[in-house]
Amino acid sequence: MAEYPTPTTEQEFAANFAQIKPLMSNTEALYESSRCLFCFDAPCIKACPSGIDIPQFIRQINSGNTTGAAKTIYEANYFGNACGKVCPTEVLCEGACVYNLNEQKPIEIGRLQSHATRKVIDSGKQLFAPGAANGRKVAVIGAGPAGISAACELRALGYEVDVFEARAQPSGLTLYGVAPYKITNAETLAEMDYLQMQFGYRVHYNQRIGSREELAALEEAYDAIFLGIGLGATNALLLPGEERQNCVGAVEFIEQLRIGHEQVQVGRKVVVLGGGNTAMDAASESARMGAQDVVLAYRRGKDEMGAYEFEYDLAKAVGVKGLFNVAPVEIVGNGKVEGVRFIRTATVDGQVQVVPGSEFVEPCDMVIKATGQAKQTHFLHLIPGLQLDGKGRIVADARTGQTTNPKYFASGDALNGGAEVVNAAAEAKQTARGIHAFLSGN
C-alpha cells in the first residue's frame, strides 16, 4: 500500500488530506449553477434534513447574488458552510437531484452551498442580528452543531444565551470528529466566528457541566436549558488485551488527529474494527497518515456494513482492505499491540454466529475500535425527571424538543442517537422555537 508518505509537516498533512469537496471558483459556481433546472417542489429540498431552499439559492448564485444565496442557506441551517462540505450529499440532496434519473451528474449542491457561504464569511457581511432582548435567558450545554444552532436561533428570538462547552473550541465533532479531508479546522472555525459575530451569544470554554450542583445553578439562573451534548467516548469492547498500548477508540484517535495533525503517529499496520462510517473514516485517515497496511475488520459481510457505500469507496480508494465475517476475540501483544485474534463468523437467520475452531491472529501494531459511541447516561441521570429510551437517547417531544423535565430541551446526537451535522443543526433550530413557544406561552 503506502500510497501516502507519513506527513511530517502541516503542508504534507494538508496534501495527504486534500479536500474532497474543494472550494469552487466564481466561474465554476456560475457554470454549475447554470445547470440547475429550478425544479418545482424540488426533490433536493425534501432530501435536505434542514430543508434549505436549494433551487432558490442556486438561482441566486447564478444571478450574481451570492450574499442572498448565503442568506437563504443560513436561514435554514446555521452550519451552512460546514454542511456543504461534510454532509453525505450523495444520500441527501444530491442523491435526490432529478439529474440522477437521466443518468447525468447531479448538481453539486454541497459545493455550491459552501461557495456562497464562504464568500459571505470571508466578506464578514452582517446577514443577521440578535432580536430585541426579551429579558429571558437560556443556558446551552455543548457548543456542537446542536448547541451553536440553538444559540443562534435563540439570540435571533431575543434571548440571552450562555453556552457551556467542555472543550477548548466550538463546533463539536465538526472540528473534533469529521474527517480532515472533508473540512479544515480553519474553515470550521471561520464559520463559528462568523455566527458568533452576528448573534453575540457567550461561549464559556473548558467548562464541562458535570455535577448536580452545576446543573442546579443553571436551573436557578436560566429560564430553560438546552442539551446539545452529543455522544460520549467509544464503547469498550470488553475483550482481553483491550488496554494494551496502541489499542485506541476511533473518536479519540480522530480527535487527536484533528488537533495534532502530522504530530499524530499511526502504526505500520492498522486494524480497524467496525463497519460504520466512523470505521471507514478511521481506516482512510490511517492510510493517509502513512500506515503501510490498513485492514477493516467487520463481523458481517461487506454488504451488511452500516457505512454509506461512498464512504467505503473512499476507504478502498486509499488502499484499505476489507476483512469480513470475523469477530475479534482478543487483542494480543506484550504491553503493546501485536495483533488481533479473530474468529470467523457466519450469519445464520440474520444472527451472527461464530465458526468454532476458525480462530486466527491478524498481526498488526495498532488497533482502532470503531465500535460506536457510548451515550452520556451518567451525566443525563443527574437531571431530575429526564427520561431516556432503551438505547440511552433522550426522550423529547418531536416538534418542540422538550424533554420530560420541562425546563430541559434537547437536539442533535444526544437526542437522535447519532446522525449528521445537518440533523443536529436542523433539530436545534426547531427546538429553539420550541423553547420560545414554551417560554412565551404559545
Place this chain on the structure above:
Amino acid sequence: MPDLSINFAGIKSPNPFWLASAPPTNSGYQVMKAFDAGWGGAVWKTLGVPVVNVSSRYGGVNYRDKRLIGFNNIELISDRPLADNLREIEEVKKRFPNHAVIASLMVQSRQEWHDIVRDVQNAGSDGIELNFGCPHGMCERGMGSAVGQEPEVLRTIVEWVMEVARIPVIVKLTPNISDITEPARAARAGGADAISLINTIQSIVGVDLDRFAPYPIVDGQGSNGGYCGPAVKPIALNMVKNCAQDPDVRLPISGIGGIENWRDAAEHILLGASSVQVCTAAMHFGFGIIREMTAGLEQYMTEKGFNTIYDFVGKALPNVRHWEDLNLKYKVTASINEDKCIGCQLCYTACEDGAHQAIRLQEGTRTPAIIEENCVGCNLCSLVCPVEECITMERRDDGTQHLTWKERTEANDIPVTFNDERAGGLHHWVPEPSAALGKERHKTLPGKARALGSPEDAVAKTASDVVS
C-alpha cells in the same frame, strides 16, 4: 459530393460563407487568413473617410454560463486610410482569384460615391456592398441607417452608384425600420443587383448596476450600439423571409444575423438567402468555425439529396404563411413519456402558471399527467422539458378537415362581439380564481418553512422572519 459554390448576382464564390463587413475583414491579413481557412468570400470592413473610434467598444449579453449570446458595438467604419485598404484588396485578389472580395462602402456626396466605387473596382473587387445600416455614430452624420431608413434617399444613392458601377452592387439593409421591404424595393428601383440583411439592431445590451451606465462604458458613459450575434437570428430570419416573399423585391439575398453554424446558415438559405455572412461568431471563435459550417452544410445537402445550394434556396418559403391561412382544425396535445420523465415538474408549473392548467400532479410519483381535455396544444411543456423527446406533441385531428381564419371570416363565422359565443376559449375549462389561493403554497414556500412542518405555523414565527 454536393457543390457548395455559388454565383451570387454575378459574384462567384467557392461556398456561400462570407465574412460580413466588420472587424474580421479589417485587413488583407485577416481576409487572406480566412480564405486560407476555407471561407468563400469576405465583405471588406466598410470604407469611406477613415474614422476615429473610442476605446471600449463592445458589450456582451451572457445567458447563464453562455457568453455572448448577444453582442453589441459602438464602433464605426474603417479607421484605416483608403489607399492601404485598396492595396490589400488587390493583393488578396491576386492570391485568391476565385474567392469573393466585396468592398463595403459608406460615403456622403455623389462625387465621393463615384470616386470610391471606381477605386475599389480598380483594386479588383468582385462586388460592392453599400452600407446603409450602421445604427450608431455614422447615422448622426447622415450616413448608415439614416440612409437605410429613408427609401427615397437610399434609391438616389444607389442610382449614383449604378452610374459608375461595373461590378455587382449589393445594398445592405438596416433592421431599424418597421417594414424592411420598403428599403428593399427602393434598392431594386435604384438598380441594385442584390440586397444583404440584417445590419445591427439599435440596442443597449446592459446597464452597469454600480456605475449606472450602459455597456460598453467609455469613461463612465455609454451610447446606444448595434446588436448582433445568436440572439438576433430570429429577427434576421423574419426579415430575410419578408424580402424573399415580396414580389416587388425579387433580388438575390445575402442573409446575415446570428449565423454561427451550418444549421443557422441552412435556415437563412431555406428562407431565401443564397449567400450568408458571419460576423459575431468569427469574432468569438475565430475563422476555424468555417470547417464545421461547410462540413455540416455538405452533410445536410447529401442527406437531403441537394446537389447545389440553389436546390434549397427558399425551400421553406411556401410554408411560411399569414396567420389567417393556418388550419384551425389542426389539433395537437402533449403526451408525456413516463419512462423518460425525471420528475422535475417544470412542465407542471409551466402549464399551471403559464398556460392552461392542463397538467396535474399524481399521487405516488413525480411524473405529472396531461389533462387532455384542457390541453390547447401550445407546446409550452414540451419546450421546458429538459429531457429529449420526453414530452411530444401528438396529432389528434384526423387530418381530413381544413378551415382557416380567412375562410371563417368569409363565411361570417368569427367572433365579432365582446361576449361572442364563438370565442375560442369559451368552452374551455378554466378554474375558479379563488381556487388558486393557498394552492401548493407549501410547495413554493422557502425550504426551511416546508421542512419544519405545516405552512401555517412556519410562516411568521421563524427566527429569520423576526430578524430579517
